[in-house]
Amino acid sequence: MADKIKVSLLGSTGMVGQKMVRMLSKHPYIELVKVSASPQKIGKKYKDAVKWIEPGDIPENVAELPIVSTEYEDHKDVDVVLSALPNELAEDVELKLVKQGKIVVSNASPFRMDPDVPLINPEVNWEHLELLKYQKSSKNWNGLLVKNPNCTAAILSMPIKPLERLIKINATYIVTLQAVSGAGYSGLPFMAIDGNVVPWIKGEEEKIPKEINKMLGKFEAGKLKSSSLEIHPTTTRVPVKVGHMGVINIVTDDNVDEKEVQKALDSFASLPQHKNLPTAPNKPIIVFKDEDRPQPARDLQYYDGMAVTVGRVKFEGNVLRLVVLGDNLVRGAAGITILTLEVMKELGYF
Amino acid sequence: MADKIKVSLLGSTGMVGQKMVRMLSKHPYIELVKVSASPQKIGKKYKDAVKWIEPGDIPENVAELPIVSTEYEDHKDVDVVLSALPNELAEDVELKLVKQGKIVVSNASPFRMDPDVPLINPEVNWEHLELLKYQKSSKNWNGLLVKNPNCTAAILSMPIKPLERLIKINATYIVTLQAVSGAGYSGLPFMAIDGNVVPWIKGEEEKIPKEINKMLGKFEAGKLKSSSLEIHPTTTRVPVKVGHMGVINIVTDDNVDEKEVQKALDSFASLPQHKNLPTAPNKPIIVFKDEDRPQPARDLQYYDGMAVTVGRVKFEGNVLRLVVLGDNLVRGAAGITILTLEVMKELGYF
Amino acid sequence: MADKIKVSLLGSTGMVGQKMVRMLSKHPYIELVKVSASPQKIGKKYKDAVKWIEPGDIPENVAELPIVSTEYEDHKDVDVVLSALPNELAEDVELKLVKQGKIVVSNASPFRMDPDVPLINPEVNWEHLELLKYQKSSKNWNGLLVKNPNCTAAILSMPIKPLERLIKINATYIVTLQAVSGAGYSGLPFMAIDGNVVPWIKGEEEKIPKEINKMLGKFEAGKLKSSSLEIHPTTTRVPVKVGHMGVINIVTDDNVDEKEVQKALDSFASLPQHKNLPTAPNKPIIVFKDEDRPQPARDLQYYDGMAVTVGRVKFEGNVLRLVVLGDNLVRGAAGITILTLEVMKELGYF
Amino acid sequence: MADKIKVSLLGSTGMVGQKMVRMLSKHPYIELVKVSASPQKIGKKYKDAVKWIEPGDIPENVAELPIVSTEYEDHKDVDVVLSALPNELAEDVELKLVKQGKIVVSNASPFRMDPDVPLINPEVNWEHLELLKYQKSSKNWNGLLVKNPNCTAAILSMPIKPLERLIKINATYIVTLQAVSGAGYSGLPFMAIDGNVVPWIKGEEEKIPKEINKMLGKFEAGKLKSSSLEIHPTTTRVPVKVGHMGVINIVTDDNVDEKEVQKALDSFASLPQHKNLPTAPNKPIIVFKDEDRPQPARDLQYYDGMAVTVGRVKFEGNVLRLVVLGDNLVRGAAGITILTLEVMKELGYF
Known part of the structure; x- marks a missing residue:
């Protein structure tokens, strides 16, 4: 051709x-x-x-x-x-x-x-x-x-984008549980991570707020102005091969209910979907209502790994909590x- | 005898x-x-x-x-x-x-x-x-x-107790990474949790705030009055045999520095220490300064599992972050x- | 239809x-x-x-x-x-x-x-x-x-069938490394098998020789007469989700070389292949020459799990050694x- | 001192x-x-x-x-x-x-x-x-x-020594399931061996027969003459941190029963025991009668890892089968x- x-x-x-x-x-x-x-x-x-x-x-x-x-x-x-x-x-x-x-x-x-x-x-x-x-x-x-x-910023930013439109976010507390493949094929010896959790990933916590805020930025006078979301990330490594998970707590003054949130996530679509691009997932965000999802061993398959999955959506007090999971090698890279x-x-x- | x-x-x-x-x-x-x-x-x-x-x-x-x-x-x-x-x-x-x-x-x-x-x-x-x-x-x-x-409330309450004395806590965001033994020996099939994370533990998120607040309570007029710490817990299960980890983000108006926090944790002692009770750990809280600790595969051994270990202490903006780890079968039970x-x-x- | x-x-x-x-x-x-x-x-x-x-x-x-x-x-x-x-x-x-x-x-x-x-x-x-x-x-x-x-007899019998035609087998020593799914989804708790090997599977060592010999049997006077291959099996459980592996040592008086064996395995085909049945693998046995194969994490995918893979073929003295691997849920069930x-x-x- | x-x-x-x-x-x-x-x-x-x-x-x-x-x-x-x-x-x-x-x-x-x-x-x-x-x-x-x-030759030779005195060994078929620590702390990436078995360990199968035979050798005319036991080893790597297991099939013309074998193993003692040396295990070989033992997650602790454990002793036809396990870092090194x-x-x- x-x-x-x-x-x-x-x-x-x-x-x-x-x-x-x-x-x-x-x-x-x-x-x-x-x-x-x-x-x-x-x-x-x-x-x-x-x-x-x-x-x-x-x-x-x-x-x-x-x-x-x-x-x-x-x-x-x-x-x-x-x-x-x-x-x-x-x-x-x-x-x-x-x-x-x-x-x-x-x-x-x-x-x-x-x-x-x-x-x-x-x-x-x-x-x-x-x-x-x-x-x-x-x-x-x-x-x-x-x-x-x-990879982590890529996955986390997916649900944050539609939520940022829905509610005014005061602060965000994020804890990640990241797969070993994120460190590369030989990045972690079996002896170091099998049956273990390492509560630190070098350089990761610095990147996440900066990159997410740049992606959420807007053009002003021909320049890109980063957003200023307050993000507090803690990144951990878990003995899983593929799939980065993030637990996100969002503090807001707005009042939404869980169904609104689920709907906003579930219906999220953007240019790749509108133009039906070959690698675009039909639905970039898949929302679970079962409490025990998403799970890396079960939920990385949607649209060949291009969709992220979200679960455990809960709104209580002034805090919206959700769990997001994505394929760090596909959606993240x-x-x-x-x-x-x-x-x-x-x-x-x- | x-x-x-x-x-x-x-x-x-x-x-x-x-x-x-x-x-x-x-x-x-x-x-x-x-x-x-x-x-x-x-x-x-x-x-x-x-x-x-x-x-x-x-x-x-x-x-x-x-x-x-x-x-x-x-x-x-x-x-x-x-x-x-x-x-x-x-x-x-x-x-x-x-x-x-x-x-x-x-x-x-x-x-x-x-x-x-x-x-x-x-x-x-x-x-x-x-x-x-x-x-x-x-x-x-x-x-x-x-x-x-x-078990999780037992481990989390250990560092919260001295911190609650040190600073005024506005809210607490906690994400746990809990070991499989917490569900009992036969609680989770290998097929369900190997290479996986399950972002939900039945009943756990209800217990944690209530039990911690009861333990932090004070006597008033002959009655125990629970504390009213705002705690937002998310509990996950990770493929680790023993050792519950918690990532704690504490929002405060006070200004402390990391060294003060580390010192307050490191020097924490109570009646079991003062009376030198047989099962009491000399130091109930051990503080790590290495960024990659604590880890369940390495840090459950102190005082036969009766100490909890704390790491990743960081104070930034109005948020104090720390990671705590404890042996769920010993310190937790x-x-x-x-x-x-x-x-x-x-x-x-x- | x-x-x-x-x-x-x-x-x-x-x-x-x-x-x-x-x-x-x-x-x-x-x-x-x-x-x-x-x-x-x-x-x-x-x-x-x-x-x-x-x-x-x-x-x-x-x-x-x-x-x-x-x-x-x-x-x-x-x-x-x-x-x-x-x-x-x-x-x-x-x-x-x-x-x-x-x-x-x-x-x-x-x-x-x-x-x-x-x-x-x-x-x-x-x-x-x-x-x-x-x-x-x-x-x-x-x-x-x-x-x-x-499932184990199904996988082991695949390479034994063409080898039995090629050489006269005096005795067979088989050690299996079997996946946890062979015991059913809830068959083994994580606590029992993670980071462990259990050198025994209830009832398995009795079934293997009998079932293989029945499958290798011949009709005589309208009756099926079991074969009488001498098989010494030891079955172990390893912390792998899917994929039963068998290490097979075959004692023979015949003299073959490794290439002949590889060819006999590689070219094995039977009625399902000749009739091109929908679920039949084009090649029921895939032979690896790389020494580190087959591996359950990499080699269960061929023909949707319907092919078995064989590696480590070696003929030395009067002993032919090979390693076979198959998907216990698909090829085995x-x-x-x-x-x-x-x-x-x-x-x-x- | x-x-x-x-x-x-x-x-x-x-x-x-x-x-x-x-x-x-x-x-x-x-x-x-x-x-x-x-x-x-x-x-x-x-x-x-x-x-x-x-x-x-x-x-x-x-x-x-x-x-x-x-x-x-x-x-x-x-x-x-x-x-x-x-x-x-x-x-x-x-x-x-x-x-x-x-x-x-x-x-x-x-x-x-x-x-x-x-x-x-x-x-x-x-x-x-x-x-x-x-x-x-x-x-x-x-x-x-x-x-x-x-390390593997060290562990395997422990039960072979007393058995070689008890029966005349014609041939030995050995399959090992070896822990990842045998390759060194960084020897195997998590991505390569988690949930997997690798049926080959570089150089290992060459060493085992030679080293065991040298250790079983006898002095003749001031020179050490290696034994000539026929050993057919296949070595595999399993996702276990510590503990090498070996399944041993011994072909013999002699007739022994399982109890004799268990007794010979259980009562094995040598100069280190007789002289009560500080690092010597009281019993260098511990025999299990439970069918599901030994297991690396449970049985490496005896005498601080200096004893090997043996189970699944079975004598049938002319074949003696047993499973041996040892701590590759302690007994093996x-x-x-x-x-x-x-x-x-x-x-x-x-």
């Missing part, structure tokens, strides 16, 4: 990279044509360079692709570069490609808080892509850089990168 | 019962002389009636004891009846024994919120034993009934029953 | 029952029209009677079906009754239905070793269905009874019941 | 090293006076260099010790150097120290199969220390080198190094 968007993928052999490879293999109009990985893998076939852990076989068209470098030369023929690079490598590599003219859509943390760079969780703030209209001139870049949020690209295409950003 | 306190134990073959059997086997002045269990076990030797899961062998003096019933006749020679009965059986059995004149110290939930019954977590509110002076007359009982709190008995002995209640 | 085979399902709300419900919902010519469960559920809608744990929603056509009893009256209109009943209930219920004229295909253990009842793992011994020709007269039954093997029915249809048994 | 044996410890901050530090802290006559670790830790205090995971606090006398190098200079004042070095570092470091005159007792794999080096599991083959009488001359070393076996030193002291080797 002549019109397919050709993309390359940085960090293609990691856990999130593999997830993107699998998701893109069935994509109607995005075609993965180049895969990049660490220097010692360059030249090998993808199937020989990867320790494949996704279900099913390696997509045939990718299995035989040779691993390429992160240099511009190796990506000059693609329309967009997707990045699932580790945070510590991303800054230099991505910046170089953007300066040389590439459009880069990236999951990695550097530049997420840069005022010129949109930080996109599509259903929450696709409008922020408008920043791209000013980015080249303000940055003196030849290409474009778009970021996706931290691979999926929103692809969905962001679909929105950019839809809106004509390339 | 002629002066030893002779006790019997209801529910002696369960997980908490076994824990008490082991703890009492080394006790300097409490002697376990009768063990009771469900009707079909009556007459069997303890060693044949129990599926022993505590470390080490069954204490020799208990192994050969015959299982007795819960009837008064079988307990008439003991000074005190301890109870680790399941909640659903406890009400009738305990009430009958108390009416017939026994002193019962119990872990089970019935009567915990009865205004005439002290709910004791020794370091937190040993003074409430004074209620016993009025109990016989107000209840028309021949014996006495003392209750210990729910078996240990405080025994410690309560020691306090009662010390104060001359029998 | 007028020609669809109408079936009812006994034990429809259990773990294997749910698996069958899901598998049948997509079946080209078998239609599930009646669902039965325990007496207290009768009359409820399936969706209200089941605690659904399969991925995805309850199939729409089943969700609204009312639960029926196990009595003949409730099954008289179906062509075949499938049974996922617990072993202890199956004998009476199934026998009654068969006597009253129903064709019953069942996973439960009673009658498995009855000489008149075929014990079918389709690829291994579909020919044994011929026993049905004699069953009515020898048993004086009006219906027919077909059994499927124990739900899947072979459905595949058995497909074979029966293909061969005109109803 | 002037007469204490002064030892240094290589690899003191690893998991086995920490275990030795804790075990030695209570030792009546061995004193740990120097601790060595990797170059970047040299000069730090032990307490600052170690990520302590053993229960309890770091022993006081060790906590303040400065980390030293592996050079002779840093060990010249100690009587014996103990080594818990990683296999890949051990060869050069240990050889250098031995050549320079130190007595080294080591857990690491290099030199285990050297015919001049005794490979000691004390109860099994303490007599092999006699090799030390010839080692200096045959090797031209100034010091002495003693090795301990691989730290404990036997210390016990070996005690035997050497007892026998006057220094």
